[in-house]
Amino acid sequence: MAIKQLSVFVENVEGSLAKVTDALAEENIDIRAMCMADTQEFGIIRMIVDDAPSAKQKLDDKNLFLSVNEVVGIAVSDEPGGLAKAVRVLADNHINIDYMYAFISVSKKNAYVVLRVDDNDAAEMLLSEQGFTIVTDDDVSRI
Amino acid sequence: MGNYFQKDIETMPVEQIKAMQAEKLVNIVKYVYDNVEYYRNKMNEAGVTPDDIKGLEDLRKLPFLSKADLREGYPYGLLATDLKNCVRIHSTSGTTGKRVVAFYTQHDIDIWNEMCARAIVAAGGSDEDVVQVCYGYGLFTGGAGLDGGSHKVGCLTLPMSSGNTERQIMFMMDLSATIICCTPSYAAYIGETLKEMGYKPEDNKLKAGIFGAEAWTEEMRRDIEKSLGIKAYDIYGLTETCGPGVAFECSEQTGMHINEDHFIAEIIDPDTGEVLPEGSKGELVFTALDKEAFPLLRYRTRDICVLTREKCSCGRTFIKMCKPMGRSDDMMIIRGVNVFPSQIEAVLLNEGYAPNYQIIVDRVNNSDTLDVYVEAKEGDFSDKVKDMAKKEKALASAIKAMLGINPKVHLVAPKSIQRSEGKAVRVIDKRKRLGINV
Numbered sequence: 265m266a267i268k269q270l271s272v273f274v275e276n277v278e279g280s281l282a283k284v285t286d287a288l289a290e291e292n293i294d295i296r297a298m299c300m301a302d303t304q305e306f307g308i309i310r311m312i313v314d315d316a317p318s319a320k321q322k323l324d325d326k327n328l329f330l331s332v333n334e335v336v337g338i339a340v341s342d343e344p345g346g347l348a349k350a351v352r353v354l355a356d357n358h359i360n361i362d363y364m365y366a367f368i369s370v371s372k373k374n375a376y377v378v379l380r381v382d383d384n385d386a387a388e389m390l391l392s393e394q395g396f397t398i399v400t401d402d403d404v405s406r407i
Numbered sequence: 408m409g410n411y412f413q414k415d416i417e418t419m420p421v422e423q424i425k426a427m428q429a430e431k432l433v434n435i436v437k438y439v440y441d442n443v444e445y446y447r448n449k450m451n452e453a454g455v456t457p458d459d460i461k462g463l464e465d466l467r468k469l470p471f472l473s474k475a476d477l478r479e480g481y482p483y484g485l486l487a488t489d490l491k492n493c494v495r496i497h498s499t500s501g502t503t504g505k506r507v508v509a510f511y512t513q514h515d516i517d518i519w520n521e522m523c524a525r526a527i528v529a530a531g532g533s534d535e536d537v538v539q540v541c542y543g544y545g546l547f548t549g550g551a552g553l554d555g556g557s558h559k560v561g562c563l564t565l566p567m568s569s570g571n572t573e574r575q576i577m578f579m580m581d582l583s584a585t586i587i588c589c590t591p592s593y594a595a596y597i598g599e600t601l602k603e604m605g606y607k608p609e610d611n612k613l614k615a616g617i618f619g620a621e622a623w624t625e626e627m628r629r630d631i632e633k634s635l636g637i638k639a640y641d642i643y644g645l646t647e648t649c650g651p652g653v654a655f656e657c658s659e660q661t662g663m664h665i666n667e668d669h670f671i672a673e674i675i676d677p678d679t680g681e682v683l684p685e686g687s688k689g690e691l692v693f694t695a696l697d698k699e700a701f702p703l704l705r706y707r708t709r710d711i712c713v714l715t716r717e718k719c720s721c722g723r724t725f726i727k728m729c730k731p732m733g734r735s736d737d738m739m740i741i742r743g744v745n746v747f748p749s750q751i752e753a754v755l756l757n758e759g760y761a762p763n764y765q766i767i768v769d770r771v772n773n774s775d776t777l778d779v780y781v782e783a784k785e786g787d788f789s790d791k792v793k794d795m796a797k798k799e800k801a802l803a804s805a806i807k808a809m810l811g812i813n814p815k816v817h818l819v820a821p822k823s824i825q826r827s828e829g830k831a832v833r834v835i836d837k838r839k840r841l842g843i844n845v
Contacts, residue, residue: 271790273783273820301792305817310790329820331788362791380790 266334266384267401268316273329274307284309284328291322296404297378299365310365312337312378314405336387337399339374340366347377353394354379359387412528412560413521416668417723421716424667424724429462431696432671436460436469439702442487445480446472446704466671466694467682472706477507477647485701486510493700498546499646509646510700516555518697519649522666523556523642526655529664529721530615530640532586534561537612539584541575541593542620543828544568548650549620553588556652562586569593569828572600583612591623591631591639592831595762598634608636617642619651621831622733622749626756628660641730645708647701648693654728657721664725665714669697672726673705674714688713691728711738739768739836741775744812748833751814754805755781763824769837777814779806782821 274280281300288295294314301308313319316332323330340346347366354361362380369376376399381387388398411417419427437457440447449470450456459468477485486493488510495511511519527538538557542549550568557564565584567575575597578584587594594616601611613635619642628639643663644651653670654663665672670693674683677690691708710731719727733747740746752762760781767778781802789795795818803816 269790271788273788275819275823303792303796306795306819308790308792308795327820327822329783329788329823331786331790333790362793 266388267312267337267378267399267404268332269310269312269335269378269380270316270319270323271308271310271331271333272323274309276302276304276306281307281309283326284323287322287326287328288313288319291318293319293322297365297367297376299363299378301363310363312404316401334384336379336381336384336391337404338377338379338391339397339399340377342368342373342375346375349394350377350379350391350396353390354381354387357386357390359383359390410528410531410533411723412525417525417664417725419668419724421724425463427668428671428696432463432466432694433457433460435694435696435698435702436704439487439704443485443702445476445484446470449476463671466673466705469694469705471680471692472703474507474647474707474709478505481505482508485703487698487702488512488700495551496546497548497551497646497650507647509649511649512699515649515698515700518669519552519652520555520559522649522652522655522669523552524559525556525666526617526640526642526652527553527556527560527562527586529655529657529723530586530617530638531658532557532560532562532615536560536562536585537565537583538562538586538588539565539567539575539579541567541569541587541589541597542651548644548646549588549590552644552650552652553617557588572597572828576601576604576606579611579613580606585612586615586617587613587635587637588617588642590620590827590831591618591627592621592762592826593828594618594631594635594639595627596826596828598631599761602634608634611636613637615640617655619643622731622737622747624749624753624756624762625730626753627762630756630762643728643731647703647706648695648708649698653693657719657723659720661719662715662727662729664719664721664723664727667725670695672714672728674712675707677707677709677711685714685716688732691731737834739766739834741768741777741810742812744810746777746810746812750809751779751806752833754809755802758802758805759784760802761821763822763826764833765824766834767837768834775838777812778817779803779814780817780819780824782824783818785821 272284297312359381364379366377440457453470455468493510494513499507540553544550616637616639631639640656642651642655644653654665656663673692674689683689691710693706695703712731713729716726733749763782765780769776799816806814
């Protein structure tokens with residue numbers, strides 16, 4: 265069920281990020297969601313794209329340093345307290361969130377949240393029990 | 408027992424070698440005194456005349472010669488014969504300062520080629536071999552030295568020079584090269600490129616490699632042996648002494664036999680100049696016994712190593728030098744601690760990293776900083792910042808354990824550190840820019 269996320273290592277050097285975004289543009293890849301983690305030395309750009317396998321291939325060809333891993337995506341109603349409910353259920357069940365990021369789709373009433381947790385299956389089960397819609401790779405392509 | 412190019416000499420009893428050295432020493436000192444004004448002045452200043460040198464025990468009376476002397480004498484100051492008797496010039500790379508030029512008579516070249524031939528035969532070479540020389544040809548001694556040695560042995564010589572790695576690999580494969588000669592960092596790069604091109608180590612016909620001209624570690628040797636499917640042999644030399652071949656490794660791979668029929672080696676305390684007993688660690692000093700054009704008496708190499716004369720299973724009787732632990736030129740003093748780049752390299756290889764790294768030393772707020780840039784392992788990237796930070800921290804602790812000082816480790820993307828086709832530039836000491844004497 266989980267969705268594929270691409271994480272790319274970007275050195276703290278001029279033009280590193282442009283190399284990544286140019287490559288994706290060339291391949292006609294649509295970035296659905298992204299977040300950038302930065303440290304003093306390097307950054308990690310994490311992305312959900314419409315076509316993860318093609319994106320990985322393209323970035324590999326460009327000799328970029330990356331990994332693909334699975335994250336949990338859920339639809340959260342776009343209203344006060346929407347996210348709180350999801351985070352609370354994970355906290356109550358001792359599932360740690362390493363990081364998360366959100367994006368809002370213009371056409372729907374939902375916001376989408378990407379969660380990096382230590383146990384994807386457990387998180388998905390708990391969240392769907394609470395009525396959250398779990399996003400799949402297919403959904404991502406269609407959003 | 409091994410293979411020899413000149414068995415009688417390479418296995419000569421030690422007493423006989425010493426007698427030969429003593430006789431040659433007496434003659435060369437006289438020759439230098441008569442023909443090299445620069446060194447004659449040095450001897451006069453030290454109050455020594457050729458008559459004082461009657462045997463090996465008198466060697467220590469002679470003044471040292473340093474790289475600074477050779478620079479001062481540039482270009483002809485240490486030349487001992489007419490230029491019309493010289494047939495060749497080689498030069499140092501000049502990476503540590505002004506270039507030094509060395510001159511050769513035909514006799515000098517012949518001896519040098521013979522020493523390289525000994526190295527090739529010790530690595531298992533014969534007239535049936537195809538020797539690919541990818542050391543640079545030109546002013547650098549690497550190409551000419553191994554090329555000459557390969558011809559002496561009667562090998563089929565592939566004079567590739569350095570660079571154009573894809574072409575190197577094409578010729579290596581198409582012409583079934585069996586022995587490769589280059590710098591160890593270039594050998595590692597060729598191995599990496601072969602793998603990228605989809606070749607397995609057993610796909611090539613190489614059996615041995617002769618690598619020198621820069622410091623490398625045992626770990627790096629194992630890596631190269633694995634990636635190319637060969638036995639990797641060390642070779643040693645300096646442009647000043649002729650070039651590669653002054654010492655070479657045998658099948659034992661436990662140090663390099665010094666060609667004692669042509670050189671006397673000593674180990675001294677680099678600070679006091681005092682001669683140290685066999686087995687001590689110190690600076691290597693060479694006295695050339697047969698050089699006509701550019702003779703060197705007690706030349707300080709700046710290389711730190713140990714000499715041992717233990718019986719070698721290869722049958723050679725020449726004294727052995729260990730792999731230099733670093734040049735005293737390469738040695739950095741960081742926060743008061745002596746650091747050799749090779750120590751850091753050993754840690755990286757031990758921790759499973761590729762030997763591609765760069766060391767940057769600087770001074771910030773009156774305190775030395777040591778930054779080590781290391782290529783992350785292929786496929787070892789995590790989307791979590793804390794995982795990457797953890798890897799950097801683990802490597803920093805391993806380096807700290809080795810050196811006693813804390814480095815800052817920076818992981819960079821694989822293959823992002825520039826590869827070298829000759830000598831790799833591993834260290835950038837920015838303190839020099841500040842005019843700090845280091």
